[in-house]
Amino acid sequence: MAAIAIVIASADYARLSPLPCCVDDAEAISTLLSATGRFDDIHRFNDLDAAGLKAQLRAALEPVPSASEIFFYFSGHGHSEDGEFFFCPKDFDARKPNATGLSNAELHALLRETSPELVVKVIDACSSGSLLVKSGGDFLPADKGGLKNLVQIASCMDSQTSLTGEPLSEFTEQFCLAVTQKTEGSVYYTDIVSEIRDRYINDRDRTPHFAFQFSARETFTDDASAFDDFRARFEIEWSSKRSVALNIVDSAVPSAVLSNPVSLLDLLRETDERLAKPEEVTATIGALFDGLRARLESEDFADYYETNAAESSNFDDTGSRSFMIRVLSQQKRSDNFVTATITREHKRNNRLATLTASFAMGLYDDDQIVEHWDLQLNMSLKRAQITFTLTPYFMALQKIKLVVTCAPSLERCFVFELATGHPRTDFQAFDYEGAELTRRWYKQDWGADVEWLVEKIVSKLSETVKSQLSEAQERLSIS
Structure with missing residues (x-):
């Protein structure tokens, strides 16, 4: 019997916010699966519409009369409707979820045609902990949707959201780390589940959801050392926790010099050359904030919104607080420029x-x-946070707020982007908290060019504004 893997990334959306990290998610997972040597075919599908995705799934599964295992991975937007979870392809429309989405039930129907011995689903999407389990326990109903053995590993509960990241989505990164935690022997699916549970044990906003009924003896690989090459590539290309090494091996020093003993004094001096300088911190944050101001002034919003910008020397926006704490508390930092802790x-x-x-x-x-x-900026900064508020001139539009926050460390600057939409609560008042539109974070090297980051943030805000204007035009035209 064949073992088949299906890896789906949906990053480019017609109506929803783009998720560029999903493409890297799929590349990392495909590489991980390939390292096991267990799968006869690994099918990659990127940025398909609903019709194309369903057609490709049928084409991949129909030639397989029976399968020992089907490993299914999805990274993209997710949608929950009346207790059913929908995978969102690029043309997904929440008003027509069955026609423009792939429901969990429909996916199970496609998988059943191969009579698989085991189905493993890993889902990195909002609302992905779908209600397979009506009783609230860990075990599936007896028929498991017609599948013999099923494991579902979802990034969050059906009422929660997933986090994007740089370069990988948060959950996909944690899944890869959980799989490669062991360096020898077999890696069982139960090992992966246990490791992920521990990694999220203190996260109150994201609770990975697990649903399974199987023998608990099924392995992801029989030899954990098969992931040695993957671990090396992961550290270089996909890890969000790269830290400054306290050595000079990768510097431009001739190899003959490296063979000589290096004193602690030399190491400290070399390291100091790499770390932040006060003037670099000021210049990098200034270039980012000034670049955002200049770019947003050039955007064609003036007919619809009044745009105001305000800066703060602290982390004043409460909406960004839990997001920043979750990210920073997991990052390797050799300083305490910013306190970000979760204690119990x-x-x-x-x-x-x-x-x-x-x-x-x-x-x-x-x-x-x-x-x-606890979140606290301990160092003195004149510019730590900038807030752009787009207040609409027309009653049918919502207010949009973009908050960009810089959290410095010796090695790099952590930049947080949070955009929210705020409906009216009165003629001249808007909902205070609003609904999340964009939540992303980045790592910016001190002294490096920030133009790429300015472009990324402004492009996303522009897409958000155009989407609201397009939805308003469609809504008002119908009415």
Whole structure:
């Protein structure tokens, strides 16, 4: 029986925000699967519309009368509707999810045709923890949708969102790290699930969802050393945690010099040359913020929005807070320019204060876990955050807010981009929190050109504005 892998990336969307990292996600996963040597065919599908995606899936599966395993991976937008999860191809329209999307039920129907012994689904998308499990436990209903053995590993619960990243989506990076954690022996799917659970144990906003019923003996690879080449490539191309090495091996020093012993004093001097200088920090952030101002002034929004920019020397925007803490708390930083921590403590309740109310509700918990999320800019910066507010002149449009935040470290600058849409709550008032439109983060080297980052952020905001204007025109034309 054949083992088949299907890897799907949907990065370019007609109606939804683009997700450029999904292409890299698919490349990393395909390389990982190839390293196992287990799969007879690995099919890659990028940026297909719904009709094309379904046609390609049928073409890949129809020649397979029976399969020992089908490994299915998807990175892109996800949509939940009436308890059903939809994979979103490039032409997805939430008003027509069945015609423009691929439902979980439809995917299972296609997979059943190969009579697979095992189906493994890894989904990196919002709302991806679909309601396969009605009882709330870990095990699937007895028929498992007509599939003999099924494992589903999803990036979040059906009510949560996934995070993009640079260069990989957050969950796909963590999946790759979980798979390659062991360096020898077999890697079982249960090993991968356990490792991912631990990696997200303190993440209150993202809870990976696992649904499985199988023998627990199925392996992803029989030899973990097969991933040695992948680990090396991952560190170079796909890791978000590259750190400055405290040596001079990769510098432009002749090899003859490297053979001589290097003193600690020389190492410290060499390292200092690589790390941030105060003037580089000021110049890099200034170039980014000034570049964003200049580019946005040239965008053709003036007929529809009044654009205002405001800067802060601190992290004043509360909407970016949890996003920044989650990212920064996982990054290797040799300094504490920015404090970003999540700590947990057991706190005992006051029995006298809560006893009556607790018994009245039929509940009593003498011990609870309390989380503390801390974000603090410790160093002095004149420019740390810039907020662009696009206030519409017309009642039928929403306000759009873009917040770009710079979190410095000795090695590099972490840049956070958050765009939100705010509907009206009154004639001259808008919803305070708004709905998330874009959430991305980047690593910018000090002193390096920022034009690529300016272009990336402004292009995304421009697409967001044009999408709102297009939706308004379509809505108002119909009415």
